[in-house]
Amino acid sequence: MKILITEMLEERGVTLEDIAKIVLEIQKSYLPNLTLEECIMHVSKVLEKRETQNAVLTGLVMDMYAEKNMFPEPLQTILKEDKGLYGIDEILALSITNIYGTIGLTNFGYLDKSKIGIINKLNDKTNGKVNTFLDDLVAAIAAAAASRLAHQDEDVVI
Amino acid sequence: MKILITEMLEERGVTLEDIAKIVLEIQKSYLPNLTLEECIMHVSKVLEKRETQNAVLTGLVMDMYAEKNMFPEPLQTILKEDKGLYGIDEILALSITNIYGTIGLTNFGYLDKSKIGIINKLNDKTNGKVNTFLDDLVAAIAAAAASRLAHQDEDVVI
Amino acid sequence: MKILITEMLEERGVTLEDIAKIVLEIQKSYLPNLTLEECIMHVSKVLEKRETQNAVLTGLVMDMYAEKNMFPEPLQTILKEDKGLYGIDEILALSITNIYGTIGLTNFGYLDKSKIGIINKLNDKTNGKVNTFLDDLVAAIAAAAASRLAHQDEDVVI
Amino acid sequence: MKILITEMLEERGVTLEDIAKIVLEIQKSYLPNLTLEECIMHVSKVLEKRETQNAVLTGLVMDMYAEKNMFPEPLQTILKEDKGLYGIDEILALSITNIYGTIGLTNFGYLDKSKIGIINKLNDKTNGKVNTFLDDLVAAIAAAAASRLAHQDEDVVI
Numbered sequence: 001m002k003i004l005i006t007e008m009l010e011e012r013g014v015t016l017e018d019i020a021k022i023v024l025e026i027q028k029s030y031l032p033n034l035t036l037e038e039c040i041m042h043v044s045k046v047l048e049k050r051e052t053q054n055a056v057l058t059g060l061v062m063d064m065y066a067e068k069n070m071f072p073e074p075l076q077t078i079l080k081e082d083k084g085l086y087g088i089d090e091i092l093a094l095s096i097t098n099i100y101g102t103i104g105l106t107n108f109g110y111l112d113k114s115k116i117g118i119i120n121k122l123n124d125k126t127n128g129k130v131n132t133f134l135d136d137l138v139a140a141i142a143a144a145a146a147s148r149l150a151h152q153d154e155d156v157v158i
Numbered sequence: 159m160k161i162l163i164t165e166m167l168e169e170r171g172v173t174l175e176d177i178a179k180i181v182l183e184i185q186k187s188y189l190p191n192l193t194l195e196e197c198i199m200h201v202s203k204v205l206e207k208r209e210t211q212n213a214v215l216t217g218l219v220m221d222m223y224a225e226k227n228m229f230p231e232p233l234q235t236i237l238k239e240d241k242g243l244y245g246i247d248e249i250l251a252l253s254i255t256n257i258y259g260t261i262g263l264t265n266f267g268y269l270d271k272s273k274i275g276i277i278n279k280l281n282d283k284t285n286g287k288v289n290t291f292l293d294d295l296v297a298a299i300a301a302a303a304a305s306r307l308a309h310q311d312e313d314v315v316i
Numbered sequence: 317m318k319i320l321i322t323e324m325l326e327e328r329g330v331t332l333e334d335i336a337k338i339v340l341e342i343q344k345s346y347l348p349n350l351t352l353e354e355c356i357m358h359v360s361k362v363l364e365k366r367e368t369q370n371a372v373l374t375g376l377v378m379d380m381y382a383e384k385n386m387f388p389e390p391l392q393t394i395l396k397e398d399k400g401l402y403g404i405d406e407i408l409a410l411s412i413t414n415i416y417g418t419i420g421l422t423n424f425g426y427l428d429k430s431k432i433g434i435i436n437k438l439n440d441k442t443n444g445k446v447n448t449f450l451d452d453l454v455a456a457i458a459a460a461a462a463s464r465l466a467h468q469d470e471d472v473v474i
Numbered sequence: 475m476k477i478l479i480t481e482m483l484e485e486r487g488v489t490l491e492d493i494a495k496i497v498l499e500i501q502k503s504y505l506p507n508l509t510l511e512e513c514i515m516h517v518s519k520v521l522e523k524r525e526t527q528n529a530v531l532t533g534l535v536m537d538m539y540a541e542k543n544m545f546p547e548p549l550q551t552i553l554k555e556d557k558g559l560y561g562i563d564e565i566l567a568l569s570i571t572n573i574y575g576t577i578g579l580t581n582f583g584y585l586d587k588s589k590i591g592i593i594n595k596l597n598d599k600t601n602g603k604v605n606t607f608l609d610d611l612v613a614a615i616a617a618a619a620a621s622r623l624a625h626q627d628e629d630v631v632i
C-alpha cells in the first residue's frame with residue numbers, strides 16, 4: 001500500500017524528497033546535523049500509517065475528480081476554487097498529524113500558513129490543476145515527519 | 159444552502175425528523191419536557207453551520223459515487239465495505255461536532271457505538287446501498303444538536 | 317515513570333486491573349477469546365505513552381488539590397462539583413485517546429456516557445472524594461487500550 | 475466571569491490590547507482596513523466563551539502554583555521548565571480554538587511557532603516567572619479572534 005501511495009503522490013507532482021525538504025527546512029535550526037536522508041526516512045514511516053494512507057487515497061481522488069469537473073454543484077466550484085471556508089481538506093490532513101500529538105498539530109498550522117517549498121508551488125492555480133487537498137496532505141505529512149523527528153530526539157518511539 | 163443539504167439527506171433516506179428523534183431519545187432523560195419540535199429546531203440550526211454543510215456535501219458524494227462503483231481501487235472496496243479502520247467517515251463527521259466542544263464529541267462517540275434509530279437502519283448492508291459516510295454524518299448532526307440543547311439549558315448560545 | 321503513574325492511580329483507588337476489566341467488557345463481543353491478561357498488557361502499554369503520563373500527572377493533582385480546597389474560586393467549586401460544562405477534564409483525557417485515531421475517540425465517547433465498572437464508582441460524589449479528572453482519565457486509558465486491541469487485530473502496531 | 479478572566483490575564487501581564495495587537499498583525503495583510511478597536515472587540519467576544527474561561531481559569535492557576543513551587547515532582551520541574559514534550563498547555567489552548575473550526579487551529583499552530591508580540595515576551599524565562607500555560611492561552615485567544623474575523627468577513631456568525 002505504501003508503494004501505491006507514493007506513486008499516487010508522484011503522479012500528482014510530489015516526490016518523497018519534496019516533502020523531506022520541507023521537513024529539513026523547518027527542523028534544521030533545532031537539529032543542525034539533520035540530513036535529507038533522515039528526513040526521507042521519517043516521511044517514509046509516516047506513509048506507512050493507515051491514517052496517512054486513507055487520507056491520501058481519499059484526498060487525491062477528490063482533487064482528480066474536481067479537475068475533471070466530475071462533481072455536482074456547489075461542491076465542484078468549491079473544490080476547484082479551494083475556497084477558504086471549505087475546511088474538509090484541512091480536516092483530512094489533520095487526521096494524519098493527530099496521531100503525533102500536539103507537536104504534529106502546531107507544525108501543520110505553521111506549514112499551512114508559511115507554504116514552504118513544494119506547498120507553495122501546489123497553490124499556483126494558473127495551470128488548471130486542482131490541488132485543494134494535496135497541498136494540505138503534503139503539509140500534514142511533513143508536519144508528522146517533523147514531529148517524529150522531535151519525539152525521537154527525546155527517545156520516544158511513535 | 160440549508161434547503162439543498164436537507165434535500166440531499168432526504169434523497170439518501172434521512173429526514174430532519176429522523177435525526178430529531180435520535181436527539182429526543184438521548185436527551186429525554188435529562189430534559190423530561192423536551193419535545194420533538196424543539197429537537198427539529200436544533201437539528202435545523204446545526205444544518206445552517208458551514209462545517210455541517212461542507213461535511214454533508216462531501217460525504218454524500220463519496221457514498222453516491224461508491225454506490226455507482228466510480229472510485230479506483232482500493233478506495234472503491236474500502237468505501238463499499240465500510241471497513242473498520244478507514245476512519246475518514248468519522249473524521250468528516252467530527253468536524254461537525256468539534257465546534258460544539260467536548261459534549262458534542264462524547265455524544266458522537268456514544269451514538270457511533272449505540273446506533274440508535276435511523277443510524278441502525280443505515281448500517282444495513284443487504285440492499286446495495288452505500289452509507290459509509292451517511293451513518294456518521296447523521297450521528298454527528300444528532301450529537302451536535304444534543305449539545306446545543308445541553309448548552310442552551312445553561313444559557314449559553316452557540 | 318510508568319511505575320509512578322501506576323502508583324498514583326492506585327492511591328486514587330484505581331488499579332490496572334480495574335481499567336483492564338472495562339476494556340474486556342467493551343471488546344469481548346468482538347473478540348470472544350480475549351483474556352483479562354491481554355487487556356492488562358494493553359493498558360500497561362498505554363501508560364508508557366508520554367501523552368498518558370502528562371495527562372495523569374496533571375489531572376490527578378487537580379483532583380487532589382480540589383479535594384483539599386486549595387484552588388481559588390470559582391475554579392474550586394467548578395472542580396468539586398464536576399460541573400457539566402467545565403470540559404477541561406474531558407479535554408485532558410482526549411489527549412490520551414487522540415494518538416489512537418478515531419476509534420480511540422469514539423470508544424472514549426461511549427465510555428464517558430455508559431460509565432462501566434470502576435468509572436461508575438468514581439462518579440459517586442457522596443464520600444467527599446473529588447474525581448472530576450480521574451473518571452475521564454480512566455475512560456480514556458480504557459478507550460485507548462481497546463483501540464490498540466482493535467488495531468492489533470488488523471496487524472497494525474501503535 | 476469575563477471581567478474576572480480579563481483581570482486574571484492582566485495580573486499575569488497580558489492586556490486585551492496586547493492580544494488584539496497580535497490579531498491585527500496576522501490579519502492586516504488580508505484586511506487592510508482592520509483597526510485595533512475591531513480586534514479588541516473580537517478578542518473580547520472570545521473571552522465570553524465558556525471554553526475560553528475554563529481554559530484560562532485552569533491554566534493560570536497551573537502557572538501560578540508552579541511559580542510558587544506548589545506541585546509535587548516530576549510535575550513541578552516539567553511545568554517550571556516548559557518542557558517541549560509536556561503538551562498539556564497546548565491541549566488546553568486548543569480547546570479555545572477548536573470551536574472556531576480548522577481556521578482557528580491553523581492560526582494557533584502558526585502563532586505557536588512564530589511567537590509574535592507579547593507571546594515572545596512571555597517566553598522569556600530569565601525572570602522567575604512561569605508562563606508555561608499563559609503563552610499558549612494568549613496564542614489561542616488571538617487565533618480564535620482572528621478566525622472570528624475571517625468567518626465574519628464571509629457573513630458567518632460564530
Ligand SMILES: [Ca+2]
Nearest residue numbers: 089132133136
Ligand atoms: Ca487546501
Ligand SMILES: [Ca+2]
Nearest residue numbers: 247290291294
Ligand atoms: Ca461509517
Ligand SMILES: [Ca+2]
Nearest residue numbers: 405448449452
Ligand atoms: Ca469528569
Ligand SMILES: [Ca+2]
Nearest residue numbers: 563606607610
Ligand atoms: Ca507553553
